[in-house]
Amino acid sequence: MTARPVVLILLVVALCVALLLALASGPFPLAVSDVVHALLQDGAPSPGEIVLLRVRLPRVAAAALVGVALAGAGTAYQTLFRNPLVSPDILGVSTGAGLGAVLGILLALPVAGIQALAFLAGLATVVLVYLIAAALRRHERTLVLVLSGVVIGALAGACISLVKILADPYDQLPAITFWLLGSLAGVKIGDLALVAPLVLAGLVPLVLLRWRIGVLALGDDEARSLGIDVARLRAVVILAATLMTATVVAVSGVIGWVGLMIPHIARMMVGPSFGRLLPAAMLLGASFMLLVDLLARSLARVETPLGILTAVLGAPFFLWLLARDRGSWA
Amino acid sequence: MQLVAHDLSIGYRRHLVARDIALTLCAGEVLCLLGPNGAGKTTLFRTLLGLQPPLGGAVLIDDRPLGELKPAEIARAMAYVPQAHVTEFSFTVLDVVLMGRTARLGTFASPGPADERIAREKLAGLGIAELASHDYTRISGGQRQLSLIARALAQETPILVLDEPTASLDFGNQTMVLGRIRELAAAGYGIVLSTHDPDHALLIATRVAIIAEGGLRAIGTPEEVVTADMLSAIYRTKVRVEETETGRRVCVPAWSERS
Numbered sequence: 001m002t003a004r005p006v007v008l009i010l011l012v013v014a015l016c017v018a019l020l021l022a023l024a025s026g027p028f029p030l031a032v033s034d035v036v037h038a039l040l041q042d043g044a045p046s047p048g049e050i051v052l053l054r055v056r057l058p059r060v061a062a063a064a065l066v067g068v069a070l071a072g073a074g075t076a077y078q079t080l081f082r083n084p085l086v087s088p089d090i091l092g093v094s095t096g097a098g099l100g101a102v103l104g105i106l107l108a109l110p111v112a113g114i115q116a117l118a119f120l121a122g123l124a125t126v127v128l129v130y131l132i133a134a135a136l137r138r139h140e141r142t143l144v145l146v147l148s149g150v151v152i153g154a155l156a157g158a159c160i161s162l163v164k165i166l167a168d169p170y171d172q173l174p175a176i177t178f179w180l181l182g183s184l185a186g187v188k189i190g191d192l193a194l195v196a197p198l199v200l201a202g203l204v205p206l207v208l209l210r211w212r213i214g215v216l217a218l219g220d221d222e223a224r225s226l227g228i229d230v231a232r233l234r235a236v237v238i239l240a241a242t243l244m245t246a247t248v249v250a251v252s253g254v255i256g257w258v259g260l261m262i263p264h265i266a267r268m269m270v271g272p273s274f275g276r277l278l279p280a281a282m283l284l285g286a287s288f289m290l291l292v293d294l295l296a297r298s299l300a301r302v303e304t305p306l307g308i309l310t311a312v313l314g315a316p317f318f319l320w321l322l323a324r325d326r327g328s329w330a
Numbered sequence: 331m332q333l334v335a336h337d338l339s340i341g342y343r344r345h346l347v348a349r350d351i352a353l354t355l356c357a358g359e360v361l362c363l364l365g366p367n368g369a370g371k372t373t374l375f376r377t378l379l380g381l382q383p384p385l386g387g388a389v390l391i392d393d394r395p396l397g398e399l400k401p402a403e404i405a406r407a408m409a410y411v412p413q414a415h416v417t418e419f420s421f422t423v424l425d426v427v428l429m430g431r432t433a434r435l436g437t438f439a440s441p442g443p444a445d446e447r448i449a450r451e452k453l454a455g456l457g458i459a460e461l462a463s464h465d466y467t468r469i470s471g472g473q474r475q476l477s478l479i480a481r482a483l484a485q486e487t488p489i490l491v492l493d494e495p496t497a498s499l500d501f502g503n504q505t506m507v508l509g510r511i512r513e514l515a516a517a518g519y520g521i522v523l524s525t526h527d528p529d530h531a532l533l534i535a536t537r538v539a540i541i542a543e544g545g546l547r548a549i550g551t552p553e554e555v556v557t558a559d560m561l562s563a564i565y566r567t568k569v570r571v572e573e574t575e576t577g578r579r580v581c582v583p584a585w586s587e588r589s
Contacts (some may be wrong), residue, residue, distance in 0.1 A: 082418045211440040216427050217419055221381050222412055226485070227405030227433025272419030277438050 007269050011283035012300040015064075018290040022060045025294055028052060048321055054189070060197065062187040062251060063293040067258060069199045069248040071285025072278060073241035074259025075266065076206050077275050079217045080237050081142055084267075087288065088245040088259035090146060092153035097249040098127025099156045102163045102176050111186065114179075115250040122246030128152055130238060141220060141234075181305030182255035184293050186275075191251050202244035206278060213237055214274030255289075255306045257314030262288055264321065331407060331488040332356055333368060333378070333520065337387035340370060340377045346385060352547045353539060355522055357488060360515045362589075363524040364556075366564055369541045371524045375493055378522065380404045405433035407484035407546035408489035414474040415496050416467050423469065424449060424462040430484030445484075452483040452504045471502045472503030479510065490514065492523040496530060508534050527557050528569075528581045540564060556581070 023035045030038075030052060038049040073088035081090065089095065100121025104114035129152050133145040160180070167173045206213065212233055216223050224230045245259070266281035289306075290311070296304045332354040339348035347370035355361050365371050367415045376382045378389055380396035388395040391407045392470050399407075409430065417426070433443060439448075449462040453459045456476045461469060466477060475495055495511065496504040512534045515521050525531065531538045531552055538555040540547040542564040548555045561569040561581060568584035 051414070080417075084418065128454075208438045211435065212432065212437070212537035215432050217421075218417065218426075218429065221379075222410065224381055224401050225405060225410035226381050226429055229401050267419070272421055273425050 008280060008283070010205055011269075011280055011287070015287045015290075019060065019064065021055070021321075022063065022290040022294050023056055025298060026052075026056060032082050058189045058192055059184050059187050059293070060290065061192055062184050063289045064191070065195055065199050066184070066248045066252050066255065067262070067285035067287070067289030068282045069202070069244035069285075070255065070259040071262040071281040072203055072206060073245045073265070075235050075263040075274070075278055075281040076213060076241045077259075078263050079272075079277075080234060080241075081146060082217055082219060083146075084264065085260070086146075087256070088197045088241060089153070089254075089256075091127040091129045091149035091242065092156060092247050093122045093242050093245045094256075095153040095156040095160070097122030097246055098180055098254050099125075099159050099163070100161050101179050101250070101253070102167075105172050105175050105179065106163050106167050108172075115191075117249035119246050120190040122249055123242060125152060125156060126238065126242040126246075130235075141231075179253045181307040182253035182310075183296070183303060183305055184252050185297070185303050187251060195247055195251055198247040199244050202240040202242075202247070203282075205240045209233065209236065210275040210278055214277075217272070217274070252306065255310055257310040258285060258289060258292075261310075261314045261317055278325060331394055331520065332390075333408065333489050333522070334390045335378065335387065336390070337385050338374075338377065338389065339386035340373045340382075341385050342373075342382075348541055348545050349386070351387070351541075353378075353549065355520045357518050357520045358515055359536045360511065360521045360523070360534050361537045361539060362531040362552075363522065363539050363541060364526075364528055364531055364564070365524075365541035365547075366566070369543070369564075371541055372493070374541060375491060375524060379408070379410050379491055404432045405485060405487070407487055408491055409485035409487040411475075411478050411482045411490060411492040411495060413494050414471050414499075415479060416474075420468075421466045422462065423453070423458075423464050423466050423473075423480075426466050426477055427453060427462075427481045427484050430481035433485060448486075449480070449484050452478075452480040452485075455479050455483065470503070470508060472499050475499060475503070475507055476510070477555070478508075479514075483514075488518075488522045490522070492521065493527065494524050496525060496527065500529075504530075519549075528561055531556055532579050532581070540542065552579075558584075 009096065020032050020035055024030045034049065038053055070088055077086045077088060077090055078084055087124050097118040101114050101118035104117040109117065110201055129145065129148045132148045133141065135142050164173060164176055167176055178197050212228055215226055216230065220230050262285040263277070263281045266277055266284050270276040270280045292306055292309050295309055335351055335353040338397060339346060340351065349375065353361065363371050363374065375377050375583040377384050380389065383397065391399065391436060428445060431441045431445040431448065450459065453462055456479060458473060458476050461473060461477065466474065492511065495507050499507060500542040508530060511521060511523065537550065538552050539549040540555060540560065547564060548560060556571065558569055558571045570582050570584040571579050572582055573579050
């Protein structure tokens with residue numbers, strides 16, 4: 001137990017290192033000392049620093065936010081659904097948001113319109129899934145929720161395919177494909193002003209209710225017999241996690257694996273108790289996305305889509321996880 | 331604190347499982363629930379715990395129906411000990427026991443040192459203090475069952491509801507768990523438990539209730555209720571109740587023996 005604060009401190013240090021690294025690296029490299037200098041200085045910075053920090057800082061901050069949001073939402077869902085194979089899009093939020101964005105591209109909306117449509121469609125999908133599950137009123141609420149999510153997600157996926165067929169293959173189709181693979185290349189400082197408060201609005205309830213959310217891991221009946229209003233808490237967790245995921249998906253596109261993989265690694269580090277797991281996963285998620293985004297913009301002259309990188313990193317990780325001979329999940 | 335069920339009908343929306351159930355549980359009593367598979371023991375438990383609404387009648391804690399109580403209020407009156415299960419995540423035993431403190435905490439609070447002290451006390455009281463930092467998924471079934479009982483005790487409720495606490499335990503662990511339950515009753519807890527073994531009812535129950543054929547078939551002292559005729563009828567197999575040299579009664583199958 002005494003080892004846990006040490007782990008958290010190490011994760012904070014790792015995040016700071018990742019932040020500085022991400023800010024310093026790029027087509028116009030800066031020394032880390034210059035970055036620190038530019039961040040801390042009140043006086044007039046050099047013109048180069050202004051441009052770099054204005055261009056790079058929003059993107060770096062967005063990467064960290066995306067990591068925090070996806071890892072936080074994934075952690076909450078894995079605990080809520082008592083299933084370590086669950087990711088933030090289990091209830092269809094990413095596919096729904098994807099459909100919204102793809103429709104926006106098809107309708108040739110401006111970027112802000114595409115983002116708004118993605119966000120609203122993501123939220124609407126989860127609300128639909130939730131209402132369907134509530135209407136079915138079966139005994140196993142959690143299972144019904146997951147299955148409804150799978151069904152609606154598959155339907156939204158089919159609609160995305162339809163839009164792809166209808167889209168202009170020279171102009172819109174590449175844009176759709178690129179969006180569905182995730183990128184932070186277009187993030188502006190104005191996006192952050194919207195994204196940060198929405199992600200925070202999702203995070204705060206998860207952090208405040210962390211003990212109770214952890215108890216949900218025991219299952220609905222036990223959690224209720226321990227004094228938790230399960231239906232209400234579940235609704236709050238789903239709402240919070242959906243808000244965070246829909247928000248970041250709207251700016252970054254669909255980035256898989258992060259919300260699935262990061263909670264696992266965090267669980268190996270600090271154990272499954274949600275109060276310790278959540279902060280660890282958030283810190284780790286932020287560092288991870290910073291490094292993945294750094295890779296995305298430095299691997300080749302053309303940006304590598306983030307979803308490809310996270311899959312390339314995530315798939316072997318999961319195989320390794322399966323190969324470890326253990327009775328339970330970390 | 332008293333747990334009362336009256337005119338209780340239990341079941342699911344379109345499916346009545348059992349009706350006209352009347353029960354009372356007082357401090358220090360061990361009420362043992364017997365019944366064949368599918369008779370509705372689990373449904374009755376879920377209804378008594380407020381996990382599903384009754385189809386008719388009511389379950390009352392100190393004259394207040396469960397439907398009017400918040401989950402946290404119910405959780406401060408009675409604690410549920412499920413069958414020993416494996417969690418999906420590797421919680422420590424202490425983590426699991428601390429979850430019993432939930433109903434005593436504020437909405438946004440986490441357990442503090444005082445809660446941890448209580449949790450460790452309860453583990454020590456059951457003789458498993460050394461398990462606190464063990465991985466809950468890697469201890470034995472008997473130790474898991476005791477951990478869950480410790481969690482229920484950490485809830486600090488006057489009533490304990492145990493769902494087949496001896497299921498899937500070996501003989502030694504069954505005896506040990508039953509012994510602990512008897513001690514808890516002696517310490518003043520009101521205890522409801524279900525079991526498939528009528529001998530367990532004879533060992534520790536002060537009252538026995540039999541759920542069969544869509545209702546409460548019988549309720550009373552073990553001597554009145556656990557009889558050869560009753561057991562033969564509800565389990566649909568010939569059973570004899572024999573007395574040992576020490577005066578203890580035991581149930582044995584009445585096969586047509588060749589001796």
